[in-house]
């Protein structure tokens with residue numbers, strides 16, 4: 001919302017809720033690994049008249065008249081996406097990461113063909129073949145897992161499983177995996193098994209474009225990503241692929257699974273892609289990793305076990321049983337958010353608890369890095385997390401940490417906090 005006062009006058013109820021959310025974001029430390037704070041420019045592009053325009057189809061091939069300006073917007077977004085990721089073809093219309101993955105399946109598979117992705121309980125995503133998602137109900141889904149002793153992917157084991165299962169499409173990429181993904185090995189395995197490879201870099205796209213995580217594009221038939229995590233763009237997804245798949249992917253998105261594109265969001269994607277091409281974005285991505293490494297080291301120094309023993313990227317999973325065997329992820333996330341440290345509960349690999357209770361919390365640094373926090377602050381935040389997780393819900397302690405966290409927040413406002 002560009003706060004020029006109009007909405008407050010015409011719809012004070014909604015304006016009030018938006019203002020409350022702006023204040024909540026400003027007043028809490030956002031440690032959810034999949035969230036970020038977009039720039040004021042991205043936010044401005046979102047709140048524009050482009051939302052009014054119907055533009056079914058693609059640039060210069062639309063069903064409706066009056067598309068000359070949205071054609072320019074979409075073409076700029078496509079060109080920037082191709083340049084940013086070094087891809088032959090880009091589709092910038094998917095409304096979300098899940099829609100991007102579904103469009104790849106629609107383009108590449110017939111119903112009931114086989115998908116093989118990382119198991120949700122080991123870090124994968126719902127759209128990688130979970131039985132309560134269309135990827136698992138319309139296709140036959142099987143999964144690979146991490147090793148129990150290292151909690152990492154063992155590419156020899158993955159290869160054995162792929163050669164045994166012979167999927168039609170192999171999916172790699174994760175929502176809760178703190179280590180580097182070996183896209184080259186996945187590409188080799190897919191070629192050996194004669195299947196397609198989809199690399200879903202929803203979480204790590206910002207690190208990939210900054211050159212701080214290996215690049216999946218040369219090894220994959222398809223690459224999908226969300227725009228709104230480490231890439232720091234608006235909500236939504238994109239698909240990148242080789243030229244030979246371009247027509248099938250475009251038809252799968254529209255008319256296959258979507259109607260008219262969200263042109264205001266596509267404009268905001270284009271703005272975010274340009275921001276990610278700036279040299280400063282590389283500094284930002286490096287700071288995300290430095291912050292995550294420091295936060296991880298500081299938590300481990302206080303006796304908390306992290307899944308895989310640390311992190312290579314922007315996120316980490318804390319195994320709460322290592323210090324507080326009775327504490328569930330569900331309870332821990334409530335106490336932390338009461339102290340204005342916002343996280344999510346997360347199953348850890350081979351978790352004996354239900355996903356609702358879970359034995360872990362997932363922490364990520366993209367959002368707090370966007371508001372300017374650096375490694376010295378991570379040491380302080382690790383101390384607060386440790387105090388809250390060990391306090392047994394003590395209200396006095398939670399209030400103390402909340403006051404300190406709010407003071408830190410007040411010194412580092414979110415980038416677009418005037419909106």
Ligand SMILES: Cc1ncc(COP(=O)(O)O)c(C=O)c1O
Nearest residue numbers: 096097098125174175200202226
């Ligand atoms: C690996 C991965 N793929 C896809 C998605 C789906 O993105 P969306 O929530 O935009 O549908 C997520 C979201 O968390 C994700 O982590």
